[in-house]
Amino acid sequence: MTIGARVMCHEDMDILPDTKGKFLFTSGENELHAEGIRERIAVPVRNGGTAGDLFHRTVEEALDRGRKAGQENPIVIGAIPFDLSEVSCLYVPEDHEWRTRIDGDASPGNHLEMPALLEQRSVPDESGFKRAVQHAIVNFQHSDVRKAVLSVMRELQFAAPVDVDWLMRSLRAQNKDGYQFHVPLPDGGELIGVSPELLLRKTGNRVVSNPLAGSTKRLTDPVADKDASDRLLVSEKDQYEHRLVVEDIQRILEPFCADLDMPEKPSLLSTAALWHLSTRIGGLLNDPSITALELACLLHPTPAVCGYPTERAQRLIRFVEPFERGLFTGMVGWCDAEGNGEWAITIRCGIVEHDKVRLFAGAGIVEASQPDCEWAEVQTKLGTMLNACGIAA
């Protein structure tokens, strides 16, 4: 594997500042490791009115150059922001390798740990978040917006620089399932996280999407935990919140699929911290030449991270959320030159910049939401990253 980060620039690409250029994306039993940066792709997915044209051409050309340079099946790896008009954070790495995940491989080790936490703050704070939820609920009563996903950012200031590799190992040790990711950012920051949610996987002519929406906290007592999951499964509020996501994904995928397998009811998916309502949607493509990245960009942002209807929910979010989401609630993953790939939704994540860590979490708000419960839910979601930092949620 090449260790150095060689950068090739051409129009539409910025010069990448010094970065280790080390990537990770895991899925099931497989881990994708990539190193070295051949090219960076910063073109936004949406350029003016024409969604995707320049972007997908740029990706295709970058992969082509990789092939011409001798790579057998080059890949693009990285992250795309929540707002598709913002710059993408994608790379064609010098080298990549698929490995089988080895259990126990991810121990954080005890030789190093997180530096002391000096201070932390929530943006918005508790009352600001609850006001935003209330605002959204009133808005639903006077408009045709049905759902909006509202989020918080937790800023942590440590006494010394954070060892990202240690933090990633800690996160992986505590969350063995899900899509674990580590992406270096052009400004020197690093995006890390473990997402439970698959936006889209494409393998040949098969596609899978596994939206999640509707959540409840896991409990330590097994009986109480089972009760909590049973209640989630029959909760009308959560089923409604979930249905809006599934129906929108179905609407978008159906024209591309000869056969779309849609379970009638959601099932349960668990992480270390939460239960989620989950629907695994599988399809066979009419025309397998469409790429995983093209389909993922059509689906994004789903009502699981934005709301319904999409554009009006996005406007409401912009109005009430007092921070820029950036890569949070975007997508993270990879795509190869044959159009196969896998994109997870960028949640349960944080951005590490030297001695600062920013964590993010959101919750789907519908008319039946209660501000106190939604605040508790985002705190639980923040717990995934906080626990990895050794901080009680």
Ligand SMILES: C=C(O[C@H]1C=CC=C(C(=O)O)[C@@H]1O)C(=O)O
């Ligand atoms: C936006 C987040 O979660 C989404 C994914 C699963 C369940 C969700 C929910 O129940 O609200 C959210 O839609 C987050 O974790 O920050």
